[in-house]
Amino acid sequence: MVKVGQPKVNISKWVVLICISMLLTACGSTPKVEWELSISGDVDNPTTFSFAELSEMELVDLNEVLMEKSRGEDEVRSFSGVPLALLLEKVGAPDDISTITAIAADGYAIEISKDEMVDGIVALTQAGEWIVDAEPDAGPIRLVFPMTPANRWVFQVTEIIVHK
Numbered sequence: 664m665v666k667v668g669q670p671k672v673n674i675s676k677w678v679v680l681i682c683i684s685m686l687l688t689a690c691g692s693t694p695k696v697e698w699e700l701s702i703s704g705d706v707d708n709p710t711t712f713s714f715a716e717l718s719e720m721e722l723v724d725l726n727e728v729l730m731e732k733s734r735g736e737d738e739v740r741s742f743s744g745v746p747l748a749l750l751l752e753k754v755g756a757p758d759d760i761s762t763i764t765a766i767a768a769d770g771y772a773i774e775i776s777k778d779e780m781v782d783g784i785v786a787l788t789q790a791g792e793w794i795v796d797a798e799p800d801a802g803p804i805r806l807v808f809p810m811t812p813a814n815r816w817v818f819q820v821t822e823i824i825v826h827k
Contacts, residue, residue, distance in 0.1 A: 707755025
């Protein structure tokens with residue numbers, strides 16, 4: 664029996680509100696990914712960064728980057744990630760590096776010149792979605808160099824070796 668003057672509590676409305684709140688919170692959360700990126704070579708402080716550590720750093724956006732492909736149609740995509748320059752600074756890479764060697768999980772390796780690295784990022788998201796969710800075969804992280812054809816980018820990068 665409801666007494667006059669007391670508000671009527673509708674439990675189902677509260678349950679729905681709590682569920683919606685939980686869903687919205689989960690959508691923005693960082694995925695639980697076991698992935699590491701090691702940076703070594705000609706650096707003062709060789710370091711291994713976890714996916715969680717990378718995702719907690721300040722991310723920059725690369726909007727409408729032309730992906731010049733060696734096969735298929737070129738595409739325009741947007742990415743967010745940690746600036747490669749910031750990571751190189753954190754590990755104490757010298758200003759006069761000449762190249763890096765980027766190594767992917769499958770053993771693919773490519774040497775990238777300093778000129779190609781301009782504005783490069785370790786991308787974690789693509790078009791606002793975590794790469795691990797959007798393109799699991801291409802992630803969870805990748806090197807993106809906006810001034811370089813996409814066939815020089817590295818998917819599933821695990822290691823960067825710095826060379827003077």
